[in-house]
Amino acid sequence: MLSPTFSHLSSWPARYVAWSRRNIFVTMCATGFSLIVLAALLAPFLGLPDPAKIDFSVKLLRPSSMHWFGTDALGRDIFSGVVHGARISLLVALGVVFMAAAIGIPIGLISGYAGGWIDTFFMRISDIFLAFPPLLLPITLSALLGPGLFNATCAVAISWFPWYARIIRSSVLTVKSELYVQSARAIGTNPFSIAMRHVLPNSLSPVVVQASLDFGFAILTTASLSFIGMGAVPPTVEWGLMVASSRSVFLEYWWTAMFPGLAIFLTVFFANVVVDGVRDSLDPKLRGQP
Amino acid sequence: MTQGLAIDNLALEFAHGRGRAAAVNGCNLLVRPREILGLVGESGSGKSLTALACLGLTPSSCRVSGSVRVNGDEIVGACEATLTNLRGRRIAMIFQNPMTALNPYFTIGNQMLGVIRQHFSLDRSQATQEAAAALKQAGLTETALNRYPHQMSGGQLQRAMIAMAIACKPEILIADEPTTALDVTVQARILGLLRSLADQGMGILLITHDLGVVAQVADRVAVMYSGSIVESGDLNQVFSATAHPYSLGLMQASPVMGMGRRKLQAISGVVPDFRSRPAGCAFRDRCTQAQEVCALGATPYTEISADHQVRCHFPIGKSQGAELT
Numbered sequence: 001m002l003s004p005t006f007s008h009l010s011s012w013p014a015r016y017v018a019w020s021r022r023n024i025f026v027t028m029c030a031t032g033f034s035l036i037v038l039a040a041l042l043a044p045f046l047g048l049p050d051p052a053k054i055d056f057s058v059k060l061l062r063p064s065s066m067h068w069f070g071t072d073a074l075g076r077d078i079f080s081g082v083v084h085g086a087r088i089s090l091l092v093a094l095g096v097v098f099m100a101a102a103i104g105i106p107i108g109l110i111s112g113y114a115g116g117w118i119d120t121f122f123m124r125i126s127d128i129f130l131a132f133p134p135l136l137l138p139i140t141l142s143a144l145l146g147p148g149l150f151n152a153t154c155a156v157a158i159s160w161f162p163w164y165a166r167i168i169r170s171s172v173l174t175v176k177s178e179l180y181v182q183s184a185r186a187i188g189t190n191p192f193s194i195a196m197r198h199v200l201p202n203s204l205s206p207v208v209v210q211a212s213l214d215f216g217f218a219i220l221t222t223a224s225l226s227f228i229g230m231g232a233v234p235p236t237v238e239w240g241l242m243v244a245s246s247r248s249v250f251l252e253y254w255w256t257a258m259f260p261g262l263a264i265f266l267t268v269f270f271a272n273v274v275v276d277g278v279r280d281s282l283d284p285k286l287r288g289q290p
Numbered sequence: 291m292t293q294g295l296a297i298d299n300l301a302l303e304f305a306h307g308r309g310r311a312a313a314v315n316g317c318n319l320l321v322r323p324r325e326i327l328g329l330v331g332e333s334g335s336g337k338s339l340t341a342l343a344c345l346g347l348t349p350s351s352c353r354v355s356g357s358v359r360v361n362g363d364e365i366v367g368a369c370e371a372t373l374t375n376l377r378g379r380r381i382a383m384i385f386q387n388p389m390t391a392l393n394p395y396f397t398i399g400n401q402m403l404g405v406i407r408q409h410f411s412l413d414r415s416q417a418t419q420e421a422a423a424a425l426k427q428a429g430l431t432e433t434a435l436n437r438y439p440h441q442m443s444g445g446q447l448q449r450a451m452i453a454m455a456i457a458c459k460p461e462i463l464i465a466d467e468p469t470t471a472l473d474v475t476v477q478a479r480i481l482g483l484l485r486s487l488a489d490q491g492m493g494i495l496l497i498t499h500d501l502g503v504v505a506q507v508a509d510r511v512a513v514m515y516s517g518s519i520v521e522s523g524d525l526n527q528v529f530s531a532t533a534h535p536y537s538l539g540l541m542q543a544s545p546v547m548g549m550g551r552r553k554l555q556a557i558s559g560v561v562p563d564f565r566s567r568p569a570g571c572a573f574r575d576r577c578t579q580a581q582e583v584c585a586l587g588a589t590p591y592t593e594i595s596a597d598h599q600v601r602c603h604f605p606i607g608k609s610q611g612a613e614l615t
Contacts, residue, residue: 188378
């Protein structure tokens with residue numbers, strides 16, 4: 001897994017420590033990201049106040065020991081909102097990436113493997129999707145589907161699947177001409193199992209890289225949708241929605257927008273750094289370089 | 291019904307400009323059971339394409355005509371489902387480069403089981419037994435079942451590939467340069483393995499450009515030049531009474547161990563591109579014996595003695611112009 005530079009170290013924890021020393025920045029971001037994931041997992045068990053509970057008696061309080069990140073215009077605890085929002089954001093990001101891959105991979109596989117008019121048909125459809133500006137299509141689709149987090153997830157996934165379809169198609173085209181595919185045909189393997197067992201697994205790695213890079217971007221896109229009212233609807237606690245609801249007050253009460261915004265920024269940032277770092281350490285061409 | 295693999299007048303054509311150009315033209319071969327037929331020829335002579343045609347695996351741009359029959363079953367023009375059933379079960383192929391011919395993601399066993407269970411209705415343990423038996427026959431142990439391709443050496447991989455090809459007990463095995471990527475000691479063992487498979491009843495088409503390999507294991511030999519068979523016959527006949535000038539050129543161009551220092555005779559010129567092949571005999575531009583008649587029409591494929599055919603107007607060792615039919 002890790003660079004061969006450390007292969008002299010026998011146990012994997014020792015190797016991990018050595019790797020971390022060289023990639024201190026990636027390690028820090030990984031720690032930060034793990035904390036966010038942990039917060040998301042443990043949110044209901046931390047004894048935090050209900051993030052959706054409206055209490056006007058405590059509205060717009062400054063950050064204090066009672067309310068670490070302060071409260072918003074409706075008296076909701078922002079710290080609790082940020083922690084609970086992590087659940088939603090991470091889940092939605094996973095949902096987007098999985099859904100986009102689940103639509104894109106079969107289409108790309110069929111296109112690349114079958115070729116001919118099937119290929120042309122699917123790829124022209126993809127082209128239509130890719131012809132829209134990046135955020136316009138999710139906005140249009142969510143407007144059609146109606147607000148709600150699930151609809152927003154679907155909207156983003158539907159507008160992203162062509163990327164996955166294209167990536168997998170291009171690697172299927174390469175893998176299809178590999179000798180082991182031909183040799184599988186020569187011993188009578190049926191076309192379905194050639195596609196599923198020989199072509200698909202060998203074409204998957206670029207999509208995995210793309211999916212992990214998209215993870216951060218998916219958080220950002222759904223938060224943007226929520227911000228403009230196309231995504232999560234109250235009482236769901238979502239980072240983009242939290243930023244949106246602070247619009248009218250954040251000039252005076254900075255904490256209402258800053259903490260949810262910071263949560264979005266840090267999560268996306270950590271996710272991208274970690275994915276980049278892991279990808280680099282798995283890439284044989286970059287191994288052994290500082 | 292002819293037993294074994296019978297190739298009759300096989301022609302493989304590709305679109306070229308307004309017309310078509312034949313990469314393989316007039317290929318006649320017969321591989322009988324219990325027999326190894328060595329198919330020799332230079333790079334680009336159409337050997338591998340012929341092999342692919344035997345499995346119906348030619349590229350879609352290729353137009354196939356003629357006939358390829360496996361124990362009577364026609365391959366040319368058969369539908370994909372028929373071919374999938376025939377491949378592996380009746381006729382199988384092993385490829386030149388074992389390092390890239392196995393899927394890196396699955397163990398050898400996994401890849402073998404898939405094929406075995408597709409051709410026979412066996413449960414997992416029975417199929418595993420079959421796979422283990424095939425591996426053993428190919429000279430590997432059962433432990434290879436759980437190995438990934440990257441954990442094995444080139445020779446082991448070639449054996450694994452042979453095991454995979456023979457796991458469904460095909461009647462015909464096509465080996466496309468099976469030893470080219472291997473060193474000589476491993477090569478000798480693989481050839482021994484092919485010989486023993488033939489002795490057990492399989493018909494083997496061994497494609498190679500190494501005359502030494504052919505001399506070592508083949509029963510019969512066919513020489514291919516620019517898409518057609520120019521000479522074929524019993525191994526001893528072809529090697530001792532070589533009739534086609536091209537075959538003779540090939541033999542003079544190969545070094546012989548223990549014959550002392552001698553200058554190897556190269557055949558002058560290069561193989562003509564199949565898109566611009568001269569009319570008449572394709573070899574005539576490089577041939578020392580060529581006369582006007584060689585440029586006129588297709589050269590007939592004639593039998594010069596029992597089980598020895600040659601495609602030449604002036605076969606060596608015969609009086610000039612004599613054509614025996």
